[in-house]
Amino acid sequence: MLRLKNGRLYDPARGVDGLVQDLYVDAGRVVPAPGPEVRIDAELDLAGKVVMAGAIDLHTHIGGGKMNIARALLPEDHRGDRVPASDLGAGGFMHAGCGHAAPSTWTTGYRYAEMGYTACFEPAMLPANARHAHLEMGDIPMVDKGAYAMLGSDDFFLRLLAAGADPRLIADYVGWTLDASQAMAIKVVNPGGISAFKFNTRALALDEAHPYYGVTPRQVIGALARAVHDLGLAHPLHVHASNLGVPGNADTTLATMAAAEGLPIHLTHIQFHSYGTEGERRFSSEAERIADAINRQGNVSADVGQILFGQTVTASGDTMGQHRNHRHASPDKWVVMDIECDAGCGVVPFRYKDKNFVNALQWAIGLELFLRVTDPWRIFLTTDHPNGAPFTSYPHLIRLLMDRDFRNAKLDEIHPEAAAHSQLRGLTREYSLYEIAVMTRAAPARSLGLAERGHLGPGAAADIVVYRDDADREAMFGKPEYVFKDGELVVRDGRVVKVVNGALHAVKPEYDKGIERPLNDYFDRYMTVKMAHLKIADDEVCACGASKLVPHACTRHSS
Amino acid sequence: MSDTHYCCPFCGLVCDDLSVDLPGCPRAVQLSTAPALGVARSNGSEVDTAAAVAAAAAILRGARRPLVAGLACDVTGHRAALDLAERTGAVVDHMNGAGQFRNWLAFQDGGWMSTTLSEVRNRADVVVLAGTDATAFPRFFERCLAPESQFGELSRRVIVLGDSHSFPPERLAGTALAIPIAKERLGELCAALRARLAGRLVAAGTVAGMAPEQLDALLATLRAARYGVLAWNAAELDFPDADLAVRAMADLVTDLNRVGRWAVLPLGGSDGDTSAAQVCTWRTGYPLRVGFEAGGPHYEPLSHETGRLLAMGGVDALLWISALDPERRPPETDCPVIVLGRPDMTFERPPAVFIPVAVPGLHHAGFLHRMDGVVALPLSARTATGLPAVAQALAAIAKELSRAQA
Ligand code: SF4
Ligand SMILES: [Zn+2]
DSSP states (O other), rough: OOEEEEEEEEEGGTTTEEEEEEEEEEEEEEEEOTTTTTOEEEEEEOTTEEEOOOOEEOOOOOHHHHHHHHHHHHHHEEETOOOOOOEEEEGGGGOEETTTTOHHHHHHHHHHHHTEEEEEEEEEEEEEGHHHHHHHHHHHHHHTEEEEEEEEOOOOHHHHHHHTTTTTHHHHHHHHHHHTTTEEEEEEEETHHHHHHHOOOOOOTTOOOOOTOOOOOOHHHHHHHHHHHHHHHSEEEEEEEESSTTTTEEEEEEEEHHHHSSOOOOSGGGGGOEEETTTTTTTTOHHHHHHHHHHHHHTTTOOOOOOOOOEEEEEESOOHHHHHHGGGGGOOEEEEEEETTEEEEEEEEEOOOOOOOOHHHHHHHHHHHHHHHOOOEEEEOOOOOTTSSSGHHHHHHHHHOOOHHHHHHHTSSSSSHHHOOOOGGGOOOOHHHHHIIIIIIHHHHHHTTTTTSSOOOOSBBBEEEEEOOOHHHHHHHOOOOOEEEEEEEEEEETTEEEEEOOOEEEEOOOGGGGGGHHHHHHHHHSSSSHHHHHHOOOOHHHHOSSSSEEEEOOOOOOO | OOOOOHHHOTTOOOOBBBBBSSOOHHHHHHTTTOOOOOOETTEEEEEEEEHHHHHHHHHHHSSSEEEEEEESOHHHHHHHHHHHHHHOOEEETTTTTTHHHHHHHHHHHHEEEEOHHHHHHHHHHHHESOOOOOTTTTTTHHHHSSOOOOOOOOEEEEESSOOOGGGHHHHHHHHHHEEOGGGGGHHHHHHHHHHHHOOOOSSSSSSSSBOHHHHHHHHHHHHTTTSSEEEEEEGGOOOTTTTHHHHHHHHHHHHTTTTTTTTEEEEOOOGGHHHHHHHHHHHHHSSSSSETTTTTEEOOOOTHHHHHHHHTTSSSEEEEEEOTTTTTTOOOOOOOOEEETTTOOOOOSEEEEEEEEOOTTBBBEEEEOTTTTTOEEEEEEEEESSSSHHHHHHHHHHHHHHHHOO
């Protein structure tokens, strides 16, 4: 048994806000304080240190076909961040790879762990690409993983919706998809729009009919939100709304919230969806209106998708949006792919510049959203890695949220008109350690239904991070002193000391397997793959590389 | 729904509808017959597998910079090959590297708009086969251009750009247009089509052997597509600077997408080459032709080529992996060669070490990507074998290496 003594705990799931308390770890779990008869094998004195659960990233593009396209596209970016192999002896072997915008799988795992992250969720897994995604994630070490299956532009679903299928049947199909692709949640990207792009439609408004199926994005959202709810998934429908990046899209974003009709809904990278058309340049911040709407509607959560300046690459299922954006590609090369009557993907390298008015205002809009949304349980810290910035910039982002002087100093550096347009300087809020622990630990765990993660209570998996309490929050969060994964010390002073593998989390909803009859027929008639071969068996998950499959049961509600 | 169908690993289509009653194309049938056992050899003599493994490890231990090539196996084999390459400071390249890198060079220069097989099957009303008759993928027409589509009956127009004499007559009969053009001039043709598309005049006289009216007629057909697909097989574009021709084709498709919908479909993926590139990309950032050096992975798409490395003495040992097709033997070289090959592989000049390995998708289960890089399919074990899988043989060599180091 290990005793972590005298640490200052920030554990919002139990309301613990900076309490000095000992933690006990045994067999990979946090356990209650033992009696005097129990032998303590090891002890660390953490006096003055900050202790939190392992951080959880609920939206990061770490593995799957589009990330591999991004990697293959950008050899010049990798060259700037070569990662040599490193033999840790008894701690195992760290593979060589590459870092920066589209890091190799190995490097992704090591660097997440070195920042105190212990679980990461890939938000855009195409069912047709699921086995590949699991193979990639299987080579991401150190962290637990999970993925959200993308639906909403797949022809089978659109056919059901267009035919006015019973919501139960749609829920069965959604349940089957989660099960078949070993997914944790459902994401919809530009609802119906990826499909519409295949029919040569270049924009699809929320209430516009799909050119072939006649259904609207609003109907797609409504049907999927209902199915996700009825299946009893912990995580709400995860929505990448229509019109990403388009000036004036804030109206669409507000209407998208309404499309859930009161059911839980998560809006992802909401920064990219909070734009107005005011001002000479017809581009302005609608962060206040969007934040107010989130504050008002308890069924809505969001992650920010903060942008930070520098080179990155954007990778998205939104082919329609990425094709529109390709003229901004830097370097000038990009990929758009239609995929398997299922979805698509688009990869566009991008360089955000602080002296560019639009980029500077995007930066300010993201920060405004963080500061204006009052409930840290419903707003999550993301850069939509790598779309807004690589995940390695999180410590910098945390400092921007926690340190107003630092934020204002950065505000002085951006395009002056953007700074003048933004109300950011007037926002005095500074995030507390407790709030950071909410948005990076407790809240994502609760949102995903990870009962054993994101907290430090007895029974929790011993994913524990210990930080020096440094006034420079960037330095503090960039280099934890200790990181424990399932009770094992894996990082010391911001460096991996032991290589471990992570588990795969997947939901196991109840659904009527009768859905396989029409599905099988559909695949046999029209697809070049059999339905049976799209399915990933439970025992394949470990063959793909995960340490184990962690199933999460769901209780079906009847609608 | 019980699955009685298995997936075929023997070309980039990875057909997944095979069964005992429907064993696939002749190529699949032929390659599905392989001995369940084989004989390991070291320096010409029969040895047991352990001795062959020890001999292979001795060669790798003595090498300054090995080349791990061939790479015709499944994902698990590719993972093991990269592990071993990393630990021995090797360079990795695939036996289909020449074709792969015609595509990768073009891709890394400008990207492209592409599609996958089920999209082709359901949407493509115009299909251009540029410099290929697709016979390297025996069931391409049957699997990807079947008439039934979920969006209603498709009357497909297939346009052949190339030597139509190589085209099976029964295919040509259903072809809308066959334009004889030398492959070397595909780039020129695409550039001219782009110019016409942009409304520019193309200099008088012929372009790639085509009269201006012919060019405009072709362009009109392309523009009329509801969903057009331009396919090529880079392995067949065997001429200098073929990557520029690929680039020109990709650029033409991008331009056609200004007003309509088009996509490229690079045919390929045979001998596990798509999986090899995918695994190497997620693990290192680069789609093969990577050398593992002290400072990290080093990518050289031109000079890390098997033939060049062997000819220039850039490597001093070759580990050749060829578990799918016994005809794919290692290239001639003077440096010591280790072959992990199908048990029915024969040699004129035997390698220093031969370790017979199981055939993925026949002898053992695994994963293999289709040519489009999106769909990874499960391979199954169809017959029993006593042979090790590539990954197992490589793990044994790695173990022997670390034992010798300790
Ligand atoms: S076409 Fe290719 S994948 Fe299909 S059966 Fe023949 S060899 Fe196998
Ligand atoms: Zn995203």
